[in-house]
Amino acid sequence: MSRDNGTSPEVAFPTRFGTLCGEQFVIDARKLDKVNLLVGDRETGKSHGAKVILSELTPYEMPVLVFDLNHEFAHLPGAMTLRVGDNYKVQLGEVGLSFLSAFIEDSNPFTETARGAFEQNAPRFIEAERKATGFPTVSYLLEQAEQGRFWNNDMVNGAIEQRLRSVVRSGIFEENPSAPTLQTIVEGASNDRGFVDIDLAEVPMGRARSLVRGFLRQMERMCQAETRSGRGRYPAVMLEETHMYTAPEEILNLISRGRHLGLTLFFMTNTPSRLPEDVLRMVDNLFVTGLTHASDRRLIAKSALSDDDTLQALAMGLAPEQTLVVGKVTNRYPLVVEVNGLPKGWPTTGATKSFWTPARNGK
Numbered sequence: 001m002s003r004d005n006g007t008s009p010e011v012a013f014p015t016r017f018g019t020l021c022g023e024q025f026v027i028d029a030r031k032l033d034k035v036n037l038l039v040g041d042r043e044t045g046k047s048h049g050a051k052v053i054l055s056e057l058t059p060y061e062m063p064v065l066v067f068d069l070n071h072e073f074a075h076l077p078g079a080m081t082l083r084v085g086d087n088y089k090v091q092l093g094e095v096g097l098s099f100l101s102a103f104i105e106d107s108n109p110f111t112e113t114a115r116g117a118f119e120q121n122a123p124r125f126i127e128a129e130r131k132a133t134g135f136p137t138v139s140y141l142l143e144q145a146e147q148g149r150f151w152n153n154d155m156v157n158g159a160i161e162q163r164l165r166s167v168v169r170s171g172i173f174e175e176n177p178s179a180p181t182l183q184t185i186v187e188g189a190s191n192d193r194g195f196v197d198i199d200l201a202e203v204p205m206g207r208a209r210s211l212v213r214g215f216l217r218q219m220e221r222m223c224q225a226e227t228r229s230g231r232g233r234y235p236a237v238m239l240e241e242t243h244m245y246t247a248p249e250e251i252l253n254l255i256s257r258g259r260h261l262g263l264t265l266f267f268m269t270n271t272p273s274r275l276p277e278d279v280l281r282m283v284d285n286l287f288v289t290g291l292t293h294a295s296d297r298r299l300i301a302k303s304a305l306s307d308d309d310t311l312q313a314l315a316m317g318l319a320p321e322q323t324l325v326v327g328k329v330t331n332r333y334p335l336v337v338e339v340n341g342l343p344k345g346w347p348t349t350g351a352t353k354s355f356w357t358p359a360r361n362g363k
Contacts, residue, residue, distance in 0.1 A: 015056040017049075018323065018337040025337045029057060031328040032236075034259050035282055037275075038268045039300060040289030040323075045339060047072050048348065049287055049323055050238060050268050054195065055343050063186045063235035064195035065219060067212055071201050072240065077345050078194030080185060084203065084211065089174035092136045094182055095214030097122055100138065102210040103172060104163050114159040117151040125149075135177035138167050182215060183222045186235060200245065208245040216254060223261035234262030242267055243274035251275065255282050272299050285327030290318045306334045 013029035032053070040046040051073070057064060058078055066073045074081045082088040092100060101119070104110065110118060125144050126136040144150060145161035167173065180188075186196050198215065200208050219235055226233050242251060251267075258265055269275060273296065280303045288311075291297050297315045301308040305326045314324045314334055326334040342348065 013060060015053065016340060017052060018339040020335060020337050027329045029060065032264060032285060034264050034284055035255055036266045036285045036287070037279065037283045038266060038287040039272045039291070040270060041292055042270050044290035045321060045323065046268055046270065046289045048342065049289060049339050050266065051076065051342055051346060052340055053266070054238070055346060057236065058193050058195055061190045061193055063190040063233060064238065065186055065215070065235060066195060066197045066238040067200060067240055067242070068197050069200050069240045069244065071199065073197045074199050075347060078189070078192065079197045080189040080194055081197040081199055082185070083199045085170065085172045089172060089179065090211070091174045091179070091181065092126065092138060093130060094218050095211060096217070097126065099207065099210035099214050100167065102206045103167060106204050106206050108163055108166060110163065111159060114156050117156050118160050121150050133177065137175050138164060138173045139175055142168055182218045186222065205245060212245050213250065219263060220257060220261050223263050226262065234264065236264040236266065238266040238268065240268045243269065243271070248276040252278055255279065272296055277302065283327070285329050288315045288318070288324040291315050305332055310334055
C-alpha cells in the first residue's frame with residue numbers, strides 16, 4: 001500500500017484504486033493474494049470497485065476468470081464473454097459428470113432406476129474414452145446406451161439413450177477434440193490484457209452450480225500446470241454472489257485449496273450473511289462500500305483484520321464513492337478511500353435501470 005503516485009520502489013505492481021486525503025492510494029497487486037471480499041449493499045459501488053481492480057490487474061497479463069450473474073462484466077473492454085450453448089460449448093472432460101447430470105435433471109429428469117444406472121456406469125465409460133482418445137464425449141456415452149451397456153434392462157437403457165440423445169441435439173457439449181480448452185481461452189485473453197467472463201445470467205441455478213464447480217476444477221488444474229512449468233502465472237477468479245451457485249463447503253474447500261495451489265479469489269456480495277462465517281476469518285483483504293444492516297456490519301467485523309468497533313463505525317459512516325479497505329493491502333490498518341472512476345471506455349454497466357430515468361424526467 002502506498003499514498004504516492006505508484007513510483008515508490010516498494011510498490012512493484014502498482015494498482016491505483018482511489019485517493020486518500022487527496023493523494024493517490026496505490027495497492028501493490030501482490031498483496032491482493034489470496035482471498036478478497038468486496039461487500040456492500042446494492043448500488044453502493046461494490047461492482048464498481050471490483051471493476052477498478054480488474055482494470056488494474058489485466059495490464060499485468062494476469063489470467064482472470066469472472067463468474068458474472070447480471071451481465072455486469074460482459075461488455076467491458078477486453079472481456080472474452082462465454083455463454084454456454086451460444087458461443088461456447090463445454091467439454092465433458094472439463095465440467096465432469098455433475099454438469100451433464102444437472103443438464104439432464106433440468107430438462108428431463110431420470111427415473112430413479114435410470115439415474116442409478118447412469119451414475120454407476122457413466123464414470124467408467126468416461127474414463128475408458130479418456131484413456132483411449134484423451135477426449136471424453138457425450139456421443140460416446142450415447143453409443144454405450146444404444147448398445148445396451150448401461151443396464152441389463154432395455155427400458156432403462158432406452159431411458160438413458162433418450163436423454164443422452166437430447167443432450168447431443170442441444171449442442172451444449174463439445175465433440176471436437178481440437179476445440180480450445182477453458183485454460184487456453186483464459187491464457188489467450190490474459191495475453192491480450194483481457195479477461196474471461198462466464199455469463200451465468202441465463203443459466204438455470206442447478207446447471208450453474210455444476211458448471212462453476214467444473215470450471216473451478218479447471219482453474220485449479222491450471223494452477224498445477226503453472227507450478228510444473230515454473231512460469232507461475234497463477235490465475236484469479238472473481239465470483240459474484242457465489243452463495244447462489246456454490247455450496248458453503250465448496251466455498252471453504254476452494255479457499256483452502258486455492259491458497260496451496262496459487263489461486264487468488266475475489267468474492268463480491270451484498271449479502272455477506274449468506275457466505276460461510278469462516279470465510280470472514282480466512283479473508284486477506286476486505287473492501288466495504290456501505291452496509292445499512294447492523295447484522296451485516298457485525299458480521300464483517302469478525303474478519304479479525306481490525307478491532308470490531310472500528311470496523312463497524314467506519315462501515316456505518318461511509319459516504320457514496322467511499323470504500324473501507326483493510327487487510328494486507330493496508331498493513332491491517334483500516335482506511336476509507338475515495339474510489340477512482342473507471343478508465344475511459346469502461347461503461348458503468350451496473351447502474352439500476354428504471355422507467356423514470358430517461359428523458360421523462362423533464363416532462
